[in-house]
Amino acid sequence: MSAPVIGVTSYVEESSTGIWHDQHAVWLPDAYIAPLRAAGAVIAVLPEQDPALAADALARVDALYLTGGYDVDPASYGAAAHGETDAPRAARDAWELALVGAACEAGMPVLGVCRGAQVMNVARGGTLHQHVPDVVGHDEYQMGDAIFRELGVSVLPDTLLASLHPLEREVPMYHHQAIDAVGEGLVVSARSVHGLVEAVEDPSRxxxxxxxxxxxxxxxxxxxxxxxxxxxxxxxx
Incomplete structure (x- = not known):
């Protein structure tokens, strides 16, 4: 059987490497895609561009994978920015929200990780907690300096996630925002030990x-x- 082609979103940021300094670059940590390569998929990177091209881009891939990154602009879900919220990446937000809409329209498989899960939720009309410490009273979910903290999650039975993941397990966390109101058509499939939404899914897909x-x-x-x-x-x- 042919290898599936999975479209993966990316950062577009100023970057430096080797002799190249302060380059406007498309980049993506390899850790995000290494498990997909191991699963036999071909990776097609989808950097931000005209949102009107979202359906055309997805017509050439077999699934959409929304990766991590900076905070989603709170204006996209009707909120004012919190003092700890990142400066908006308007082009990336617009592109990824358009990709989610096009993927849903096509009935395409979608996976979102970290920011990607938040984009999925916002695209369905959901909202976000802009600063998790305000909700749980501590900063263990994002300790800074790229230090991932292992925290427990409980996966809800009778969900897609429950068929793929232990019901109780510690997992690597690094996020200071989280899903608040769940978007239309999505259901919660995991919560953290502090009650935060840690996974959502669409049971109709x-x-x-x-x-x-x-x-x-x-x-x-x-x-x-x-x-x-x-x-x-x-x-x-």
Whole structure:
């Protein structure tokens, strides 16, 4: 069978490497895509561009993977910016929200990680907690300096996630925002030990899953294999 092609969103930021300094660059940590390569998928990076091209871009791939990054602009869900919220990346927000809409319209498999899960929720009319310490009273979810903290999650039974992940497990966290009001058509499929929404999914779709934690770092393969399998099935319909 042909390898599935998965469209992956990316950063577009100022970057420096080797002799190149302060370059406006498309980049993506390899950790995000390594599990998909291991699952047999081909990776197609989808950097921000005209949102009107979202459906055209997705017509050439078999699934959409929304990766992490800076905070979603609170204006996109009708809120004023919190003092701790990142400066908006308007072009990335517009592109990724358009991709989610086009993917839903096409019935395409979708996986969102960290920011990606938040984009999925906002695209469905949901909202976000802009600063998790205001909700839980501490900063253990994002300790800074790229230090991932292992915190417990409880996965709800009878969900797609429950078929792919232990019901109780510590997972790597690094987020200072989280889902608040859940978007239309989505259901909560995991919560943290402090009650925060840590995963959502659309039970009407074969594979539409958003994970607030970082599954690319937790060593489990079932989510990635199932996502690649869903992409392959979509591509060979």
């Amino acid at each position: 074969a594979f539409c899953l958003g994970l607030q934690w970082h599954p690319e770092l937790d060593g489990l393969t079932a989510v990635w294999e199932a996502f690649a399998a869903a992409a392959r099935a979509y591509g060979t319909r």
